[in-house]
Amino acid sequence: MEVAYAQLKRYWGFPSFRGVQAEVIQRLVVESENALCIMPTGGGKSLVFQVPALCFDGLTLVISPLIALSKDQVDNLKKRGVPAAALDSSLTTEESSEVRKQLREGTLKILYVAPERLNNEMFVSMISEQKISLLAVDESHCVSEWGPSFRAEYLKVSRFAKEIAAERVLCLTATATPSVITDICDSTNGFDIDREKGVFSTGTFRPNLSISIKPCANFKAKFAVLVPALKSRGDGAAIVYVTTQKQAEEVAQELHDLHGIEARPYHAGLKADDRKTIQYWFIGGNGVVVATIAFGMGIDKANIRMVAHFQLPKTLENYSQEIGRAGRDGLPSLCLMVPSASDMPILESFARANTPSLRSIRTWLDAFFISPLDDDGTISADHYKMSNAFDIGRNTLSLLFTILELQYGLIRATTPFYSTYTIKPLENNPSAFPNILNDRSPEAAALQKHWKQWRIWHTIDVVGTAEAEGIERSKLVRQISRWEMNGWCEVKVAGVRMRYNIEKPLPELDEDIEELANAIFKQLHEREEADVKRLRTVAEFVKGGQCYAHLLACYFGDDKAVPEKGCGICSFCKTRQAIPFQPKYDTAFSEKQVRFVLGVCGVRDDPRFLARLAFGVSSPRSTQLGLSKHEIFGCCETADFNKLLERFEAECEEQGYRNRAVLAPPKANARSKEGEADGKEASGAKKAPAKRAASGGAKAGGAAKKAKK
Secondary structure, eight states: OHHHHHHHHHHHOOSSOOTTHHHHHHHHHTSOOOEEEEOOTTSSHHHHHHHHHHHSSSEEEEEOSOHHHHHHHHHHHHHTTOOEEEEOTTSOHHHHHHHHHHHHHTOOSEEEEOGGGGGOHHHHHHHHTSOEEEEEETTGGGGOTTSTTOOGGGGGHHHHHHHTTOSOEEEEESOOOHHHHHHHHOTTTSOOOOTTTSEEEOOSOOTTEEEEEOOOSSHHHHHHHHHHHHHTSOSSEEEEEOSSHHHHHHHHHHHHHHHOOOEEEEOTTSOHHHHHHHHHHHHHSOOEEEEOTTSOTTOOOSOEEEEEESSOOSOHHHHHHHHTTSOTTSSOEEEEEOOOGGGHHHHHHHHHTTOOOHHHHHHHHHHHHTOOOOTTSOEEEOHHHHHHHHTOOHHHHHHHHHHHHHTSOSEEEEEEEEEEEEEEOBTTBGGGTHHHHTOOSHHHHHHHHHOEEOSSOEEEEHHHHHHHHTOOHHHHHHHHHHHHHTTSOEEEEEEEEEEEEEOSOOOOSHHHHHHHHHHHHHHHHHHHHHHHHHHHHHHHHHHOSSOHHHHHHHHTTOTTSSGGGOOSSSHHHHHOOOOOOOOOOSBOOOHHHHHHHHHHOOOOSOHHHHHHHHHTOOOHHHHHTTGGGSTTTTTTTTBOHHHHHHHHHHHHHHTTTOOOOOOSOOSSSOOHHHHHHHHHHHTSOOOOOOOOOTTSOOOTTOSOOOOOO
8 A cells, every 4th residue: 555655645745545545445456356435526536546546557447427527637637747638529639649649658547438438449449458457437326227327338337347357447436225236246247346345435424414304385485495595505605406407597597686696507408618617607606506417526616505406306316416515525514405296297207208118119129120231240320310210218229229239139339430521621721622622532522422512511421422322431431531631621520320230140020029129118117117216215205204314324225324313403303303295196187188188199009108298208209299398298297107008008909009190289389390290190100110021131130030920
């Protein structure tokens, strides 16, 4: 450990580590074993891998989903003289080339990448040539199917660790329940971490945080509690968490205009520059940010005096992470929640939003399995178009491909490509562009023939051009890259298409695809029910009956964290009274409501679509039909979803799953194009793609699919 202390002193100026930092670093540096570190943001997690990185002679590779946080850490490391870099989509061609050069020359000590980078063949090949002394996986709870922030790409990280022969793995997360810890530590699908010796936690109890929960009847009543708390918070900043982007705007405006509180909204819908401006404003002052969960990760600010939740949080994991951003300086800080019974429907609709119908999964599998092979032997897929065509959300679609890859071994994702390129003359060298016009190569001629010329930009569909001219897409892309490298033009890309190698014969028989679709749907449905259960656990938490700090610690398996099971400062400890909180869900729905939905929407081939529509869950199909703006959308938002689904299943079966006309257009924003789309959809169920004939192109899987008898 002497070398670790020396590096800490040399680069950071600290004489010693704090908390469990020393124990984790000893596990990595001295014992050379894998570890899991559970520590709140701001608790010093980054030092736990940055210091060991300087003790090893190879590269430390950091997997992090937060580009902004990675860039901040890289900037701070460079200021301290640590050779570090991030490889992400925000880099220019020159910057990216410089990082690769440093990798080849072995001058980098720490490299940050997003998990999606692991699908890039060139990157994986380059990293495979490096000695990876340490693989650090930030936000590692994302690998767990039981985690609330589950991400499909994270499932591939443990496989990647084995394939590059990483000498050690360090997983980092702010919160983890016992089941999530089990998934992370698993020797097969996780990171092979010893549960007894390799898991280190700072504990979930923060004695300076006062949890106060005050249910409110309505929107106005919430402000009556929130405003006085914000005004009396003292010298420090505050975060108010809301559920939707619209709420962020509305709450911030009301706090500012009606109550004189310096508040600004923050959400993913804002422009990147605006989000950055608000972050800097918040970090540098004592203002209030009203935000969705997009805000707070990686925010290094010690004097946040108050974190408020304007609605119920989605999960106790989210709640624990978010209140953990308060009072990092150790001073008393308030964690206020002002839930109401009406918060539940929209939150449950989010939980229900990710599960497509069995019909959608079945038709997607049919279409993907008969997709033609590209020239390089891969199948390419436009996730955006697939999402709309099969009524499957983009994140869920990524998960479906990952299931085919990791659980069934049918495919393997490889480097994506872009279908659309746009080029224009360089502003500092416009006279170079004629070199492109004078290029007489076959590839250049094909590109010039098919590009669409605008005032400045030229847009090229490389996929369509390749098909039309019989030239490999990769050759066209190399030609554009040569133009760019020669300094003749500026290039932008769009229309990403994912590529998949075929690892096993793809299912051909209808019954095999049906069995696969059922198995995948069952898995997604179980995840949905687990998400709903987590949400209802939050509602039970609000009711209390015990110290809130103790209840939260018990949820994370830390039942001895709070002395004598009482913090003494939460709202329960002060009143000793449970809250009679009764959120709205699982109420009865009427036959009149069902008939209202069926009378407006003619879809009968997908009962789950109808149930989600009535419950208020949007999807690509409901958006295309314009029904997300109709009165039927969410008319049964507090109903028992599974009983609602049963009712629509019975109706669709009775109608033979044959679609009818959509009888009424949306009440607002109705346009002729939406009407045309409605008509097309209502004419009948979408047909599954035609089976490939025996004379069709070869693919892994052999002969064409045999028809059912």
